Amino acid sequence: MEQKETCFAKRVRCIVKLGGAAITSKHKLETIDEENLKEVSSHLRQAFVPDSTSANVLGMDWSRRPGQSEAPSFVDDFSDQPAGDSESFIVVHGAGSFGHFQASMSGVHKGGLSRPLVKAGFVATRISVTSLNLEIVRALAREGIPSIGMSPFSCGWSTCQRNMTKADISMVIKAIDYGFIPVLHGDAVLDTLQECTILSGDVIIRHLAAELKPEFVVFLTDVLGVYDRPPAEPGAVLIQEIAVREDGSWSVVKPKLEDTSKPVEFTVAAHDTTGGMVTKITEAAMIAKLGIDVYITKAATEHSVKALSGILKGGIPDDWLGTAIRYMS
Amino acid sequence: MEQKETCFAKRVRCIVKLGGAAITSKHKLETIDEENLKEVSSHLRQAFVPDSTSANVLGMDWSRRPGQSEAPSFVDDFSDQPAGDSESFIVVHGAGSFGHFQASMSGVHKGGLSRPLVKAGFVATRISVTSLNLEIVRALAREGIPSIGMSPFSCGWSTCQRNMTKADISMVIKAIDYGFIPVLHGDAVLDTLQECTILSGDVIIRHLAAELKPEFVVFLTDVLGVYDRPPAEPGAVLIQEIAVREDGSWSVVKPKLEDTSKPVEFTVAAHDTTGGMVTKITEAAMIAKLGIDVYITKAATEHSVKALSGILKGGIPDDWLGTAIRYMS
Numbered sequence A, B: 001m002e003q004k005e006t007c008f009a010k011r012v013r014c015i016v017k018l019g020g021a022a023i024t025s026k027h028k029l030e031t032i033d034e035e036n037l038k039e040v041s042s043h044l045r046q047a048f049v050p051d052s053t054s055a056n057v058l059g060m061d062w063s064r065r066p067g068q069s070e071a072p073s074f075v076d077d078f079s080d081q082p083a084g085d086s087e088s089f090i091v092v093h094g095a096g097s098f099g100h101f102q103a104s105m106s107g108v109h110k111g112g113l114s115r116p117l118v119k120a121g122f123v124a125t126r127i128s129v130t131s132l133n134l135e136i137v138r139a140l141a142r143e144g145i146p147s148i149g150m151s152p153f154s155c156g157w158s159t160c161q162r163n164m165t166k167a168d169i170s171m172v173i174k175a176i177d178y179g180f181i182p183v184l185h186g187d188a189v190l191d192t193l194q195e196c197t198i199l200s201g202d203v204i205i206r207h208l209a210a211e212l213k214p215e216f217v218v219f220l221t222d223v224l225g226v227y228d229r230p231p232a233e234p235g236a237v238l239i240q241e242i243a244v245r246e247d248g249s250w251s252v253v254k255p256k257l258e259d260t261s262k263p264v265e266f267t268v269a270a271h272d273t274t275g276g277m278v279t280k281i282t283e284a285a286m287i288a289k290l291g292i293d294v295y296i297t298k299a300a301t302e303h304s305v306k307a308l309s310g311i312l313k314g315g316i317p318d319d320w321l322g323t324a325i326r327y328m329s
Helices: A033-046 A100-106 A114-143 A170-177 A201-212 A266-273 A276-289 A304-311 B034-048 B100-106 B116-142 B172-178 B202-210 B264-275 B277-288 B302-309
Strands: A014-018 A089-094 A147-149 A158-162 A162-166 A181-185 A187-191 A194-201 A216-221 A242-246 A251-256 A293-298 A324-325 B014-016 B090-094 B147-151 B158-160 B163-166 B180-186 B187-191 B195-198 B218-220 B241-245 B250-254 B293-300 B322-326
Touching: A014 A033, A014 A201, A033 A114, A033 A304, A089 A114, A089 A201, A089 B163, A100 A114, A114 A181, A114 A187, A114 A194, A114 B116, A114 B147, A147 B090, A147 B116, A162 A276, A162 B090, A162 B218, A170 A181, A181 A201, A201 A276, A216 A276, A216 A304, A242 A276, A251 A276, A276 A293, A276 A324, A293 A304, A293 B180, B014 B034, B014 B202, B034 B090, B034 B302, B090 B116, B090 B202, B116 B147, B116 B180, B116 B187, B116 B195, B172 B180, B172 B202, B180 B202, B195 B277, B202 B277, B218 B277, B218 B302, B241 B277, B277 B293, B277 B322, B293 B302
Parallel strands: A014 A089, A014 A216, A089 A181, A147 A181, A158 A187, A216 A293, A242 A324, B014 B090, B014 B218, B090 B180, B147 B180, B158 B187, B218 B293, B241 B322
Antiparallel strands: A158 A162, A187 A194, A242 A251, A293 A324, B158 B163, B187 B195, B241 B250, B293 B322
């Protein structure tokens, strides 16, 4: 990994993954789940902007609203006093119903920019994911969160055979140091070996977590967490706590599963067909191995509010529904 | 100026400035001049994508259109043969009715991010200019131009007391080498001395021109070019050719102005109140001093088509309406 400037002043409290499925309508092309996105943005404000309430929010999206010709009037609302900064956090979001269609139709992940279809798909994918990024930045800004959209492609991040090789995070650090909240996303990027590929949000999170050592990482998804089998199956059990050991192996701590001979890998693999949970667990375990707690829970619920608040670091309450993945020395 | 990788394979044929006034409705907040933008995009395709016609365009914006639930069907249109690449060019656009309002209401250009109004204005300005950037990328992609939006902020560009100090263009070069057309824009950026400011499209162009040495630069604006007085005044004369000398001084070559004792600086300064032409001429003269022809002309006209085609390098025809600014050794 290349990196220019590693010194930074502000400790990052949290990296939040906004799962694509949690903020878009999965089966409706390029459609945002506005209600969920608004709720999640409000929860992020409550967790990371001290003393903020829905009544005193100073919106930072000053764009014209559809159907209006004037900008909102607001400037008088900003007192000229220095304000309490928000705590440092970073948002990384997936694509959901944005980008996936364009990428899969053209095979951007497989590379080969000399093929007109792949090149066009690369352009189309970036248009789709950056338009989602803009809407998420807007939603956060409306909650008074000083959000700044940053595309991995523009940041100069690239891969070699789909593994991240170049990821200069100095601009992310600088944005944080100046009090902004970077909002990154899964993106189409250049690949030194196969010319192009898709860099997923989960891989970005792992990289940022390793470099920035946040206090904890939260994955907000459209299910409560990781189950021992597909959640729709009768008797599916939510796994509440997974322990990761030094060697990278991991095991279920809570609840005690009946069939302990059944390897967790298998149960999670079964789940993968319905939600890509194997990748999520593998990425989460790699983060937890660094000593950083990872919480996977359902977006826009009381459980996500608890995860974002950081209180789970002191222990997982019995009534918290989600999956905590933690390092066990 | 810092720079990481200067070696590049592809010679850049042209850098195009899309003036904000040419592609937005200047007096209507955040409103794109769709007709002009479509026309300009078509002209760029004709100039830089060999053998392309409006009939054989392979659109690269695959997003859902408003009111439709399905993506356009198109994939079968892409033959799997390697396509003739477009010539290398770069688009830099201004803000027009996007961004200016947010920036001027909050004073982003004057700096001071500890003031809540400035910080909010920074976020609001970036939302506005990146939303315009996305629409321009879309318009170019619909014409089959492999356009890639790149924000100066995300590229890590910054200033010191409003002068560009850090502008790593390696990612711009890489995008070009892979056959993409970078689309950059005036942006809110970090400033090491005053914390933040506005980096204008014109300053970006000057920097890119100095680093990349394109064959020529075209400024597309909403007037035909530079006049000897405000164009609305009776008897205003369009200046067709300006010569720039080694020492940076410049003079009108064509037409012969009657009152030769009147310094050009004065006549251009008078014009400045109506369109920022002094900055434009100053920037253009600095580019021309590098031996790079600069053409200022009205967007979406036959004159802009001629400028983009590069035929003016051989000489300025009498019936071409615009201002050519060229180095005279």
